[in-house]
Amino acid sequence: MPMIHSKITVGVSDETREALVAELGKAIAVLGKPESYLMLGFEDHYCLYFGGKRLEKGAFVSVELFGAEDAAACAKMTERICAIFERTLGIPGDAVYVTYAGFRNWGWNGRNF
Secondary structure (H helix, E strand, O other): OOOOEEEOOOOOHHHHHHHHHHHHHHHHHOOOOOOHHOOEEEEEEEEEOEEEOOOOOOOOEEEEEEEOOHHHHHHHHHHHHHHHHHHHHHOOHHHHHEEEEEEOOOEEEOOOO
């Protein structure tokens, strides 16, 4: 069960949010995970600063996975996330920061996987 949580400096309309959901739903396959278990969260109008300066257009994306992260797959996923955010939100890739964390224990529906 992957979770992608995005903190985004710009506003996100319902239509744009649905486009992000669709695009990230396709992209999750890069990590070998099914869209049917993908959870997404979005925080728009989020204040982000880098190097002491406020980012007008920027995003911080954290990707959490059940199991270990594969470095090569994560690199491909970062490419996909940056392309999606640039195309959908107008946020340039050099203002999109992505982290990955793998978990051995992940619970759902009263039990752990």
